[in-house]
Amino acid sequence: MTESFTERFAAGLASYGDRPCIEFEGRWYSGAEVASYGAAVTARLDAAGLAPDASVALVVRNRYPHAAATIGALAAGRPVAMIYSFQSPEAIAADIERLDAAAVLADPQDWTDEVITATQRSGAAGVALGAEGTALAGAGTTRQRPRVDGALAILTSGTTGPPKRFVVRAEVLEHTVFSVTGGQAAPDEPPELVYWPLGGIGGVCQLVTGVYVGKRMVLMERFSVPAWVDVVKTHRLQRVGVQPAVVRMLLEADLPAADLSSLQYVMSASGPLDVPTRDAFEQRYGIPVLTAYGATEFAGSVCTWTPDLYREFGARKRASSGRALPGVQVRIIDGDTGAAVPTGERGILTAKVPLLGPDWVRTTDIASIDEDGFVTLHGRADGAINRGGFKIIPETIRGVLISHPEVRDAGVVGVPDARLGQVPFAAVETVEGATVSEADLLAAVRAALPAHHVPVSVVFVDELPRTPSLKVSVPGVSGLYRPAT
Template identity: 85%
Template sequence: AIYVGKRMALLERFSVPAWVQVVKTHRLRRVGVQPAVVRMLLEADLPAADLSSLDFVMCGSGPLDVATRDAFEQRYGVPVLTAYGATEFAGSVCAWTPDLYREFGARKRESSGRVLPGVRVRILDADTGAEVPTGQSGILTAQVPLLGPDWIRTTDIASIDADGFITLHGRADGAINRGGFKILPETVRAVLISHPQVRDAGVVGVPDGRLGEVPFAAVETVAGARVTEDDLLAVIREALPAHHVPVAVAFVDELPRTPSLKVSVPGVAALYRRAS
């Protein structure tokens, strides 16, 4: 907005009522939010008219599951355009635009968007460092013109298709090694948040004397939820191999979060230490 001379509205602290008031007062056309905010707005079940000024919602800073994205778009009639970037890239590497959404949106729902002009992306095998074939997952590396000719290696596991769209599959540095079995926390989290009574979740590896590491989950439920730990563990057992099942699930009113509203990994780990 600053670059093109547009007006911009900022909230000192997010709340659903304050956000909605700003959108309605200024008739905002484009907003940028985090995935947690999309879930909060969906749960608030706002009148669609409250968001009627919006052309689209831009969402970044973390993964947004397809089910939540679909539900938001169906409820409010506003497209959600995701993007992927990182601090080390000084911005985004890929993103959805309104034109791309119209052409590919229905076919590439899990993608974080197409590689931006001028940016080059390679997907590398985590062990050999060799570039993997199109469509296969590996470690994402990128060359960003703004930062020079060097290739920057991330810890994100991703794939890129023939049309240049990137799909994220988790983080290599957060993988849990449970007795030799590798578990991506995001895989378990995706199953947890698919439950209609779970607003958000965090999954981390915690120490185990026999297996080295085991998964632990913390969940934030919607108001009035009756779901139990056994219910959620059963959902995971049905969807994933047995070694993905957490040793425990903690229920909290609010998950610990970073200033950018991402679930805090150290904060979730601290919940386990307090519980044990």
């Protein structure tokens, strides 16, 4: 009889025994300790009268108790629905009531009056997650509740609006593991660095993959350049997943190349990385940047670069996100007719991932596929700006803005206009000591692109609004717009 993913995941956890499993804030926790913590949470839920397959809501933080509770739930086959802790207590409370889960797990600092009231109102059991153990905050009721039809209900990045939940079935997590490892990973490798938010697909990929292959993991609560570099140097990491924003931060930090000398490559995912930044990073540190493309609905990557592909094609296909993973099919279709477009032409990216089912999944990403099967992303169709009938892809304008040497990053969105419907607006984050002006940047866009691409205004900010996964937040940028009076 074939083992299920849950059984193989539980076996991965058991394989650690007393070996180190997770390091958090300088302390290593063994696999046995992680398993014991998960079992303690399960015992609390059992004592509260929850059925073994009743779903729980986790107000998740990148902390050891939260990671251990997630691992324990996956190993036991209990569904978990994630709630971001990066919200107000009122927003967390509203999420709890919407989910109507049988239990709520949260850090002591997140058990605010609002969260306690929401948990009590929904009749859920409450469990406080502490560093060394758990405490039951409320007994809960055993009435029938909505079930999460899968192992995890994870959150999207919230780039274009409030995060949505996507349910990932346990068997689909096999694809998650493969998209990270390519089928090649060993327990004795340097640790997996887990620093992407655990509530989203990036953090889930790192955590699930680490346990599945019995690999050590270093858990960071939040990203900072010094902390990230310290982990790389201390553990001599060979490859690390990064967001495009992290690539820019590391480049701007101008670190000694020796600090990153153990890295064979970094894998950039979760958003487009512009070619000039990729080139500058590789020239500065001598480390290849391999890009990948995926989405929450695919539970991992669908196309990626490999070291072998990079050696053969890396110099010629700088803007590409690589080729489809083995077994995955991708195609580009016309957004209106659904018909396949010719090789090299732009359209909507669709993909078929066997573990997700037999259907083609349509994305909101504009892409093209060349004659060698390499996929290049060109922006999001749902973010296109319609300026009086002219379609504008925000990424096109952003590309011009970030090409200026004094611009660190930029966000471009469509804002309402009484005459034209929508017009582009930009917010930019500049490097220290920058003297570039709004007029300079508008002139740069005017010189590079057709006139309808020129933003109505550009504002300068110390830090762009970002999602927990470090993507620029579209609603956050829109909130910076102040129409002329």
